[in-house]
Amino acid sequence: MNGDDYGHADTAADGTDRLVGAEAESDESAVEAALRPRELSEFIGQSKVREQLDLVLKAARRRGGTADHVLLSGAPGLGKTTLSMIIAAEMSAPIRITSGPAIQHAGDLAAILSSLQEGEILFLDEIHRMSRPAEEMLYMAMEDYRVDVIVGKGPGATAIPLELPPFTLVGATTRAGLLPPPLRDRFGFTAHMEFYEPGELEQVVHRSARLLDVRTDAEGATEIAGRSRGTPRIANRLLRRVRDYAQVKADGMIDRDIASRALAVYEVDERGLDRLDRAVLGALLKLFGGGPVGLSTLSVAVGEERETVEEVAEPFLVREGLLARTPRGRIATPAAWDHLGLARPPQSPGSPAGTRQQGLFGE
Numbered sequence: 001m002n003g004d005d006y007g008h009a010d011t012a013a014d015g016t017d018r019l020v021g022a023e024a025e026s027d028e029s030a031v032e033a034a035l036r037p038r039e040l041s042e043f044i045g046q047s048k049v050r051e052q053l054d055l056v057l058k059a060a061r062r063r064g065g066t067a068d069h070v071l072l073s074g075a076p077g078l079g080k081t082t083l084s085m086i087i088a089a090e091m092s093a094p095i096r097i098t099s100g101p102a103i104q105h106a107g108d109l110a111a112i113l114s115s116l117q118e119g120e121i122l123f124l125d126e127i128h129r130m131s132r133p134a135e136e137m138l139y140m141a142m143e144d145y146r147v148d149v150i151v152g153k154g155p156g157a158t159a160i161p162l163e164l165p166p167f168t169l170v171g172a173t174t175r176a177g178l179l180p181p182p183l184r185d186r187f188g189f190t191a192h193m194e195f196y197e198p199g200e201l202e203q204v205v206h207r208s209a210r211l212l213d214v215r216t217d218a219e220g221a222t223e224i225a226g227r228s229r230g231t232p233r234i235a236n237r238l239l240r241r242v243r244d245y246a247q248v249k250a251d252g253m254i255d256r257d258i259a260s261r262a263l264a265v266y267e268v269d270e271r272g273l274d275r276l277d278r279a280v281l282g283a284l285l286k287l288f289g290g291g292p293v294g295l296s297t298l299s300v301a302v303g304e305e306r307e308t309v310e311e312v313a314e315p316f317l318v319r320e321g322l323l324a325r326t327p328r329g330r331i332a333t334p335a336a337w338d339h340l341g342l343a344r345p346p347q348s349p350g351s352p353a354g355t356r357q358q359g360l361f362g363e
């Protein structure tokens with residue numbers, strides 16, 4: 001996994017319906033909308049991004065112009081859509097929301113661009129998935145507020161220039177590394193969103209609990225935050241499931257005990273691993289002695305598609321330092337043995353002796 005690759009999975013079959021999946025579930029948008037911070041001052045965490053964006057927006061407001069184009073990169077569920085809406089609110093501008101996959105032809109983009117109002121925010125999610133012709137049209141639109149609409153085909157085709165009102169493009173991507181440099185360079189401000197610290201996620205849980213009218217104490221919020229994989233969307237989702245449990249099995253109040261009992265029911269452990277993550281790790285340790293083992297073999301062992309293991313389970317396991325991808329296959333780290341409560345075998349890749357042995361093979 002490189003720094004820009006968050007293992008984005010596209011379909012529910014790839015595990016997006018998991019409780020700890022970072023992508024939005026199909027029926028989640030209304031709840032998410034209700035929990036979205038509306039102003040920069042309400043946005044929790046990402047302090048550098050907030051400070052820098054605040055300056056960009058204040059300066060644009062003072063000049064009475066439109067803000068520079070903004071590129072937001074980071075894993076799903078970290079608040080890119082939320083930030084784009086905050087940008088619109090702070091600029092008192094309308095916002096148009098679309099996504100790269102929805103723009104397959106340059107004409108689709110021309111239609112959107114030509115209907116923008118002056119100062120409007122155009123939010124383009126998954127901008128790395130736009131088609132090449134649309135991307136090229138966007139270069140000119142971003143730089144000169146102009147597009148060339150091609151009319152006709154073949155030798156008779158003519159380009160009709162179309163002036164656009166000044167607008168602000170907010171592009172979002174989970175894979176900044178996939179953006180062609182000419183596109184990346186046209187953004188005046190680029191922000192990389194990091195995973196959230198546990199303390200920040202506790203604030204997210206407290207804020208959402210207040211909005212949902214759920215009572216939670218400090219330890220209950222800590223328990224939920226610790227299992228949220230650094231991601232506000234997951235924190236909000238776990239909070240809602242714990243709320244269900246608290247209302248059905250207790251008096252509605254969320255404390256540590258209720259949160260951990262609820263999340264045990266949903267098979268999300270103290271570190272945020274779910275059934276799939278633990279199945280992958282369990283197979284790696286128990287069937288293959290900690291590896292190295294090939295991805296295909298590991299996938300067959302857990303009865304999942306190769307892509308599901310690679311894109312859904314592994315990125316988090318790698319990020320948590322529980323699994324490593326090596327040229328010889330997947331290996332478990334010492335922390336993996338500890339996490340599943342298993343004794344490290346003397347010659348395992350996780351043991352100090354095993355680590356030395358890998359060195360001999362030039363890992």
Ligand SMILES: Nc1ncnc2c1ncn2[C@@H]1O[C@H](COP(=O)(O)OP(=O)(O)OP(=O)(O)O)[C@@H](O)[C@H]1O
Pocket residue numbers: 022023024031032033035036037042043044045075076077078079080081082083125204232233236
């Ligand atoms: N900094 C934050 N403070 C409070 N809540 C947040 C914050 N960031 C995100 N959230 C909440 O997390 C949820 C997901 O956020 P959002 O939809 O903006 O993520 P995203 O990065 O756009 O995800 P995707 O890439 O999947 O579209 C929203 O309900 C939002 O309210």
